[in-house]
Amino acid sequence: MAQIRRPTRNPQRITLLRLFLGVCSITFFAIVLFRYDGFPDRKQRAALRAAAAANADQQAVAGAAVKRPLLTPEKLLAQDFIRNQRVQAVAATESSSRRFSIHLKGLVANSMGETNGTIVLETRPSWAPIGVAHLHKLLDAKFYDQCRFFRVIPNFMVQFGIAADPEIQRQWRDDVLKDDVVKQTNARGTISFAMSGKNTRTTQMFINTKASGNRYLDKEGFAPVGVVLEGMEYVDRIYAEYREKPVQGKIQNQGNKYLEKEFPLLSYIDSVEEIHVDQGAVVAGE
DSSP states (O other), X not given: OOOOOOOXXXXXXXXXXXXHHHHHHHHXXXXXXXXXXXXXXXXXXXXXXXXXXXXXXXHHHHHHHHHSOOOOHHHHHHHHHHHHSOSOOSSOOOTTOOEEEEEEESOOOOTTOOOOEEEEEEEOTTTOHHHHHHHHHHHHTTXXXXXXXXXXXXXXXXXXXXXXXXXXXXXXXXXXXXXOOOOSOOOTTEEEEOOSSTTOBSSOEEEEOOTTOOTHHHHTTOOEEEEEEEOHHHHTTSOOTTTTOSOHHHHHHHTHHHHHHHOTTOOEEEEEEEEEEETTEEEEOO
């Protein structure tokens, strides 16, 4: 009688099958894990890096806004004082120094529509004794009243000093100065006599407006005679569109008659008055 036998099992096949099923299970769980876990893929990581960089930039800008406030002209001048160290403190330290209020008109209007302003000038005899003595004479004679700023070069200087009346200019034409030894740099806010060569200073002057100063003028013999203590924000608003167009020879011969006709928008000095400093109190001169 025939017997039906159970099929015999192949141990090798069973082992391979179990191994195959194990690999499939591991692969399946790995796919599920990396698909739904919290790790970003390549695109996500790139997006996160970009967002982080943008955030860092915003923080840097915000930090800069807090740490680097806008510099006013006065702060620039103060920084230049410290940087050069040779510029003396704002307070008058020389017994022969004098202060003057210079009233300006015809400035470029500010947001309030104002076109006037006042600067405070202090002379420094220790810097240039010859030039300061001459400047005191000019100021006492009211020479600069109504003088136009006829040469204005932004980020360099503003120049003035040809009398409104040609007859007054002629009276001072032959009063020519010898040069002072340059002891002080032409920093922003300092004022010097203009000249055309050695020993040619007369009445024309300029205020240095460049933030970093005009140090190269030191080597050319331009000796500062004073400094603007207050009001450089007004100097920065002196009308500059005419640049160097006014002809100095015509100003010498015709005065303000020529300038008012050809260059009516020029800023000018309305008047000058001395400020008397007495025991720390500042009183405008009568």
